[in-house]
Amino acid sequence: MKFKPVLTLLLLNTCFAAFSQDRPAHKEHQHRIASTEKGLVKIAVMYPYAEGKTFNMEYYETKHMPMVAGFLGPNLVKYTIEKGVASGIPNQPLPYMAIGTFYVKSLSEYQAAIAPNREAIRADFANYTNTAPVILVSEVVR
Known part of the structure; x- marks a missing residue:
């Protein structure tokens, strides 16, 4: 014992x-x-939450993001899809319903790939949301 x-x-x-x-x-x-x-260009496409706004995550995940990723070709390193669940401040409204992020090697190659496909990308918005996205382009520093 x-x-x-x-x-x-x-x-x-x-x-x-x-x-x-x-x-x-x-x-x-x-x-x-x-x-x-580090050094990659990050394109964050953020869909703001507001009363009456909708977002079809299944369509976004299975149709829209793969379509856009296909336009980017070998410049695309990876992409992520995030579903908003809460605000960082308790009892505050959700700031974004979803965020789609592309990590690419070159901003100019990204822009060249998106330009001829811009109308197809915009036309597809109606299939999954009724809100306009906010887009932030940045460089990953760490």
Whole structure:
């Protein structure tokens, strides 16, 4: 019976050591991911929430974003789709219903790919939303 507290302490120390060793590797992994995106151009297409505005996430995910991604070709590194769930301030309205983000290597190649397809992209909006997006183009610094 005297061994029970010692065994418990030994198990706790082993668990603590195991978890504390995982943390630096996790930070290195995060840094590695961030550094692979550094220098990319990020195009965030944000759909503001407002009373009476709608957004069809299924259509956006399965039709619209793949269509636009296809226009971008090899310049596209990746794209993400986010669904708004809450405001960062409690009891405040949701700022955006959704955000679609494209990560590309070259802004000029992005613009050249989008220009001839601009009307097709805009015409497709009616298939999934009744709000006008806000677009932010930025460079990933970290």
